[in-house]
Amino acid sequence: GAGVSQSPSNKVTEKGKDVELRCDPISGHTALYWYRQSLGQGLEFLIYFQGNSAPDKSGLPSDRFSAERTGGSVSTLTIQRTQQEDSAVYLCASSQAHANTGELFFGEGSRLTVL
């Protein structure tokens, strides 16, 4: 596909379980972002990957959250011991090199519900 692909589109889990969310960026895009969007809130930055550089993890809300990007392409966001406040839509975006133009291409998101 030509766009950013995210899976699963919906995930319902029980409190305390671990979840993995996957993002497949646009081919050739070296920059990859994860954002979180909660009901009534703006997009909250989580983490940024750029090529082989060390990721900017400054937005991760706790040590239960981690992310990796393998081979400069696919990324996985992992949430351990999920809590109800983790319920949100997790959005992935990619862009060419640095986002100097601000043109990020977003996927449709993974909606996480923690019961």
Next chain:
Amino acid sequence: EDQVTQSPEALRLQEGESSSLNCSYTVSGLRGLFWYRQDPGKGPEFLFTLYSAGEEKEKERLKATLTKKESFLHITAPKPEDSATYLCAVQAGGNNRLAFGKGNQVVVIP
């Protein structure tokens, strides 16, 4: 810390009734201000980038303007298909992240 405040939170317009959305920002060394459109259940879609005060960008019925403290998104003669949430974001110099506002939810009634 970069801050973005959008107003009004929600707006209902009659088809053809022009209006403006406001985005006020506080950022250390603005690299760029960005407007996105988000439809329900979808990811945001890029509209415009503005780099400096006085700059304007247009696309169909949308026109974005920028001052040193705020940006406006003008919607001229809107149609129902312009119904969406419009998101404003800023990027500070030397920063990788875009800081987003909560959005302006626009409904255009036929």
